[in-house]
Structure formats: C-alpha cells, structure tokens
Amino acid sequence: xxxxxxxxxxxxxxxxxxxxxxxxxxxxxxxxxxxxxxxxxxxxxxxxxxxxxxxxxxxxxxxxxxxxxxxxxxxxxxxxxxxxxxxxxxxxxxxxxxxxxxxxxxxxxxxxxxxxxxxxxxxxxxxxxxxxxxxxxxxxxxxxxxxxxxxxxxxxxxxxxxxxxxxxxxxxxxxxxxxxxxxxxxxxxxxxxxxxxxxxxxxxxxxxxxxxxxxxxxxxxxxxxxxxxxxxxxxxxxxxxxxxxxxxxxxxxxxxxxxxxxxxxxxxxxxxxxxxxxxxxxxxxxxxxxxxxxxxxxxxxxxxxxxxxxxxxxxxxxxxxxxxxxxxxxxxxxxxxxxxxxxxxxxxxxxxxxxxxxxxxxxxxxxxxxxxx
Amino acid sequence: xxxxxxxxxxxxxxxxxxxxxxxxxxxxxxxxxxxxxxxxxxxxxxxxxxxxxxxxxxxxxxxxxxxxxxxxxxxxxxxxxxxxxxxxxxxxxxxxxxxxxxxxxxxxxxxxxxxxxxxxxxxxxxxxxxxxxxxxxxxxxxxxxxxxxxxxxxxxxxxxxxxxxxxxxxxxxxxxxxxxxxxxxxxxxxxxxxxxxxxxxxxxxxxxxxxxxxxxxxxxxxxxxxxxxxxxxxxxxxxxxxxxxxxxxxxxxxxxxxxxxxxxxxxxxxxxxxxxxxxxxxxxxxxxxxxxxxxxxxxxxxxxxxxxxxxxxxxxxxxxxxxxx
Numbered sequence: 001x002x003x004x005x006x007x008x009x010x011x012x013x014x015x016x017x018x019x020x021x022x023x024x025x026x027x028x029x030x031x032x033x034x035x036x037x038x039x040x041x042x043x044x045x046x047x048x049x050x051x052x053x054x055x056x057x058x059x060x061x062x063x064x065x066x067x068x069x070x071x072x073x074x075x076x077x078x079x080x081x082x083x084x085x086x087x088x089x090x091x092x093x094x095x096x097x098x099x100x101x102x103x104x105x106x107x108x109x110x111x112x113x114x115x116x117x118x119x120x121x122x123x124x125x126x127x128x129x130x131x132x133x134x135x136x137x138x139x140x141x142x143x144x145x146x147x148x149x150x151x152x153x154x155x156x157x158x159x160x161x162x163x164x165x166x167x168x169x170x171x172x173x174x175x176x177x178x179x180x181x182x183x184x185x186x187x188x189x190x191x192x193x194x195x196x197x198x199x200x201x202x203x204x205x206x207x208x209x210x211x212x213x214x215x216x217x218x219x220x221x222x223x224x225x226x227x228x229x230x231x232x233x234x235x236x237x238x239x240x241x242x243x244x245x246x247x248x249x250x251x252x253x254x255x256x257x258x259x260x261x262x263x264x265x266x267x268x269x270x271x272x273x274x275x276x277x278x279x280x281x282x283x284x285x286x287x288x289x290x291x292x293x294x295x296x297x298x299x300x301x302x303x304x305x306x307x308x309x310x311x312x313x314x315x316x317x318x319x320x321x322x323x324x325x326x327x328x329x330x331x332x333x334x335x336x337x338x339x340x341x342x343x344x345x346x347x348x349x350x351x352x353x354x355x356x357x358x359x360x361x362x363x364x365x366x367x368x369x370x371x372x373x
Numbered sequence: 374x375x376x377x378x379x380x381x382x383x384x385x386x387x388x389x390x391x392x393x394x395x396x397x398x399x400x401x402x403x404x405x406x407x408x409x410x411x412x413x414x415x416x417x418x419x420x421x422x423x424x425x426x427x428x429x430x431x432x433x434x435x436x437x438x439x440x441x442x443x444x445x446x447x448x449x450x451x452x453x454x455x456x457x458x459x460x461x462x463x464x465x466x467x468x469x470x471x472x473x474x475x476x477x478x479x480x481x482x483x484x485x486x487x488x489x490x491x492x493x494x495x496x497x498x499x500x501x502x503x504x505x506x507x508x509x510x511x512x513x514x515x516x517x518x519x520x521x522x523x524x525x526x527x528x529x530x531x532x533x534x535x536x537x538x539x540x541x542x543x544x545x546x547x548x549x550x551x552x553x554x555x556x557x558x559x560x561x562x563x564x565x566x567x568x569x570x571x572x573x574x575x576x577x578x579x580x581x582x583x584x585x586x587x588x589x590x591x592x593x594x595x596x597x598x599x600x601x602x603x604x605x606x607x608x609x610x611x612x613x614x615x616x617x618x619x620x621x622x623x624x625x626x627x628x629x630x631x632x633x634x635x636x637x638x639x640x641x642x643x644x645x646x647x648x649x650x651x652x653x654x655x656x657x658x659x660x661x662x663x664x665x666x667x668x669x670x671x672x673x674x675x676x677x678x679x680x681x682x683x684x685x686x687x688x689x690x691x692x693x694x695x696x697x698x
Binding site for chain 2: 152157
C-alpha cells in the first residue's frame with residue numbers, strides 16, 4: 001500500500017509561508033500577495049506595533065505591582081494582530097480570545113477597558129457593538145462558533161461584511177473550533193478564521209496539538225487555508241485583506257495560520273523556563289516583528305528620527321494613561337454583583353439583592369454600635 | 374373557535390405564530406427542516422418560511438448552540454432544538470458558560486434571546502440517553518430561565534412567550550405528552566410565563582409537579598378523591614424563576630407538600646422547593662416535605678422504566694406518609 005501522509009505539524013515553516021518582509025527588513029515580492037501603502041500608512045503600522053507592545057509591557061508591569069490579578073501577554077504577536085486588525089473594514093466584526101490586545105487597539109477599544117477583566121473589576125468593560133469587537137473569551141475556542149453564527153446573521157442581513165475569528169494553535173484541538181470550521185463551510189459563512197500559531201499552548205508544543213500543519217486542516221472542511229509569516233505585519237495585512245474580501249464576496253470561509261511565537265510567558269502566572277529552551281526564544285528574537293519593520297522603514301526612507309521620537313513620546317503618554325487610569329479604576333459596589341444577570345430580571349436575584357443589602361446595612365449598624373465605625 | 378390539538382401541534386402552532394410575528398425568529402436543529410423534527414414539532418415550517426429561517430444543522434450540539442449565540446448577537450432570535458435530553462451535554466459549555474453569562478459579562482450591552490427546546494423525560498420505551506430529565510443542571514445556572522409545559526394549551530402560549538423573552542430560556546417539552554390532546558382557544562389571554570398554576574384545587578395535601586408528572590398527579594388526585602382525600606395539584610410551569618409564592622399559598626392551607634418529578638430526587642427541584650417551603654412555611658407544615666422522583670441511578674433500560682418513574686401509586690404512597698404524621 002502506498003500512502004502519502006504528512007506527519008509533521010511544520011514547526012519550521014516551509015516555502016508555503018507568505019512573506020513580504022524578511023527578518024532583515026528586506027521587502028520581497030510574493031506571486032499572489034502584494035501590498036502598496038502610502039508613507040503615512042506605512043508609518044501608521046509602526047506606530048500601532050510600538051504602542052501595542054507598550055500597552056502589553058505596561059500591563060505586565062501593573063500585574064507585577066499588584067494592580068492586576070493576571071495578564072496574558074501578546075509579546076511577539078504584535079504584527080499578526082495589527083496586520084489582521086488593520087485589514088478590517090468598519091462593518092467587519094472580530095471575535096477575540098483573551099490575548100487580542102493588538103486587535104482591540106485597532107478597533108479603538110481603550111486599553112484601560114482591557115484591564116478591567118484582568119484587574120477583576122468587570123468581565124469586559126466595553127460595548128461590543130460600539131467597536132465591532134466582541135468580549136474576550138476565556139474558554140478556549142468557544143468564540144469561533146459565535147463568530148460563525150454572527151457571520152450567518154450578516155449573510156442573512158446582506159451586510160456585505162465579514163467576521164474575523166481569532167484563536168490559537170491550542171484551540172485547534174477543541175471540538176468547538178472544528179465544529180465552527182464545519183458550520184462555516186456548510187453554510188458558506190463569511191468568516192475568516194485567524195489562527196495565531198504561537199507554537200505553545202501554555203507548556204504544550206505544537207506537536208501535542210496536531211500532526212499536520214494547521215493551515216492544511218481547512219482543506220478537510222472544504223475551504224482554503226494559507227500560512228503567513230505572523231511576524232511580518234505587511235504580509236499579515238495583505239493576506240487578511242484578501243481573505244476578508246474573499247469572504248465578503250460570498251466565497252465562504254477561509255483559514256489563515258499566522259506563524260508566530262509567544263515570546264513571553266502564557267500569562268504572568270506562567271514560567272516558560274520549565275518547559276522550553278532559552279535558545280528557541282533567542283532564535284525568534286531575531287525575527288522580532290517590530291525590529292524588522294523599523295529596518296524596512298529606515299531602508300526605504302519612509303520615516304525619520306523625528307517620527308521615531310514622536311512615537312516614543314506617544315508611547316510614554318500612553319503608558320502614563322494606563323498607569324494612572326488603572327490605579328483609578330474603582331472597585332465595584334458590592335450590590336453591583338446582582339446587576340445584569342438577566343435582561344428582564346429574575347425574582348430570585350431581586351430577593352437575594354434585597355437580603356444582601358439588608359445584611360450589609362445591618363453589619364454597618366452593628367459596627368457603628370460597637371464604636372468601630 | 375376552540376380547536377382540539379396535541380401538545381406537539383400546540384408547539385408547532387406557537388412556533389409558526391412567533392415566526393410570523395417576528396422575521397428575526399429562526400429555527401435551528403438536527404432534522405428540523407424537511408423532516409419537521411423527529412417528533413414533527415417543526416413540521417411544515419421550513420416549507421413555509423424557507424431554509425434561511427429553518428436550518429437543518431450539522432450534527433453537533435455545541436455547534437448549534439454556539440452559532441445560535443452568534444446569531445443572537447447579530448439581532449436574531451434563534452429557537453434551537455436539541456433532539457433528545459441526553460444529547461444536550463455536548464452543548465453544556467455553550468449554554469452554561471457562554472449563553473448564560475454573556476449578558477452580565479457585557480454589563481448589559483448584549484442580549485441573548487435564545488430559546489433551547491429539549492424534549493425530555495421517559496415513558497416512551499426508548500434506548501438509553503433518550504429519557505433523561507436534566508432540568509436541574511440548567512435551573513442551577515444563573516443567567517438562564519427554565520420552563521416546562523405540561524399540556525397543549527400551555528405549549529402553544531409558553532413557546533411564544535419564551536421566544537419573546539430577552540433572556541435565554543431552556544424549554545423542556547414532556548415528550549411522552551406530545552400526543553395528549555386539549556382544546557385551544559387562540560383568543561384567550563395567556564397565563565404569565567413564569568407563574569405556577571393551581572390545576573386542581575384541594576385541601577388536604579399539596580402536590581407540586583411540572584411537565585410530564587402533572588398528569589400523574591392529576592390522576593393521583595382523582596384516585597384519592599374516591600377515598601375522600603382532597604389533593605391540590607400545582608403545575609409549576611417555570612423552574613427558574615421558581616414561583617415559591619404559589620406553592621407557599623397552598624401549603625399554608627394544606628400543611629402538607631409532596632413534590633413529584635422524574636429527575637433524580639437528590640439535589641433535584643424537589644430539594645430546592647422543600648428547603649424554601651420549610652424556610653417560609655415552617656409553622657404551617659404538619660409533615661416534612663416529601664419528594665417522589667427518580668432514583669440515584671442512571672436512567673434504566675426501558676423494560677425497567679415503569680419501576681423507575683414515579684407513578685400514581687408512588688405518589689399516593691407519599692401522600693399516605695405525609696398524612697400519617
């Protein structure tokens with residue numbers, strides 16, 4: 001019996017990797033994907049990358065200072081997220097995991113709103129419909145089905161827009177993600193699946209999630225898959241733009257595997273030194289998404305030192321905004337825990353709210369009586 | 374003009390009405406389109422409303438509920454059919470962690486008007502996983518509302534009220550009562566969705582039930598009458614919210630309460646009702662609240678289900694024990 005089987009998940013990307021910018025910052029051509037931007041747009045992407053990394057660094061620092069319970073760092077994935085986020089049109093809709101701080105940035109969600117979840121003052125403090133950016137989803141892969149359903153709604157509305165569904169390499173093992181692929185295929189839903197393969201699901205490497213390259217999984221569900229250099233913002237932008245067009249034009253779903261690397265820990269509670277080699281991280285540092293893009297801008301005289309200085313200054317202002325804003329985030333009132341449990345209310349919630357309110361005020365009275373108030 | 378309908382037909386008519394009244398109402402599930410559902414509850418709807426509004430879905434419960442959530446986020450009102458009670462578990466995360474919590478997680482910015490219909494309960498001689506009563510799992514979860522109809526008239530009204538509700542509703546349908554008949558008057562005013570109803574007044578013992586056990590309790594009350602015992606029967610209709618007031622009003626008169634359901638007794642609806650009634654009506658009670666329900670075993674093979682399921686005799690046995698105090 002002669003059977004040809006691809007039994008490698010492709011931990012080192014092959015020639016199929018779409019790349020428009022080498023790690024050295026050289027602009028290269030690709031037969032299928034191209035991109036031409038104005039100098040201002042080129043500079044805008046750099047600004048996004050730097051500010052998104054700063055948002056992340058500040059959040060990590062705030063966690064270390066005890067201001068956040070936990071933070072999931074996007075370090076190393078800035079290009080994938082900014083490229084995808086900037087490819088979206090105003091009517092497109094994104095469904096994130098809990099690490100899409102860069103996409104949130106592109107959808108004009110104030111970074112302070114991201115901190116609420118990680119500080120524990122709310123479960124997500126933005127209006128999804130104001131930004132076309134859904135709440136963060138922590139259960140791995142669950143949001144991909146919401147994305148497909150939302151896309152099916154767009155399809156019925158004749159909206160001409162598309163959905164971008166984010167998830168990671170670990171999520172591809174979940175039933176929900178595979179059901180999402182299948183539903184999207186069956187109903188020809190206008191959804192772009194954007195998988196950031198950052199090589200690690202906490203401590204588990206790609207080999208523990210899949211035997212075949214992730215982008216190829218799409219073919220089994222009957223739609224195209226493409227693997228893009230996730231550390232190349234131009235390639236991510238070009239590929240996602242084209243994928244969104246493809247979906248908007250009624251061709252159905254498409255899968256993008258952005259091949260990237262989680263340069264930090266899974267979250268601030270994680271210690272990657274227990275499971276991966278420092279040499280691997282060092283190798284990926286040479287492919288840093290921001291460094292390569294800066295070299296490209298300088299080589300092509302698209303930005304000067306004044307521009308870089310201005311971005312640095314803006315980065316400082318943003319960091320201050322986050323520090324001051326985070327410390328000023330008020331703890332919610334105790335009785336607010338009963339808010340919004342139901343859209344139309346529920347007598348049990350009302351009853352328990354009243355009982356707890358009475359308990360709290362009795363407690364205050366007792367404290368005052370003991371002279372401890 | 375009142376017409377004679379089955380419970381399945383009441384649901385079918387209610388679904389049709391909801392779809393006529395609101396173009397955002399969609400029906401999704403396995404075999405709900407051409408076939409009209411394995412119990413024919415959605416019969417004819419795809420033919421009249423089209424494949425865009427009545428969706429035959431892939432065979433994946435989590436996928437059905439997950440995409441229904443996405444459609445709700447886009448402004449639709451999906452009505453999901455889970456083919457049988459025992460098949461809802463693959464969708465448990467989507468129901469409990471996603472659907473139930475999303476309104477609160479969004480600080481009220483998004484609404485999730487999703488109705489999940491689940492044919493439940495035993496008594497039809499089915500193979501395993503086709504006869505279960507999983508309602509307590511859902512009633513236990515904040516963010517969900519849980520109801521169960523017991524008769525054709527309620528089926529017609531309650532499905533429409535559930536679809537109109539802006540909260541997620543888990544709608545339990547007593548599958549062994551699908552073919553029971555009653556007169557429906559479409560011009561009548563419906564009972565409020567989340568309120569219980571006294572379906573037979575009585576003075577000696579209160580029986581509380583819902584879904585398939587309402588009929589068993591009514592039969593028990595009729596039998597007890599021959600022995601000059603007057604049993605009051607309450608159909609809960611809604612499990613979350615739970616109409617404790619209605620139960621307490623009755624218990625304050627009778628002093629005795631027996632709760633009957635097919636689901637296992639341990640940590641079931643009866644446990645919650647017993648606790649709340651004891652808290653509220655302690656000095657009215659002449660006897661402990663008793664429960665009649667399924668055993669702490671997996672649902673048995675169908676040749677044993679008559680032993681497992683509460684029936685008239687077990688209900689009357691509990692009534693005797695209550696009156697013996």
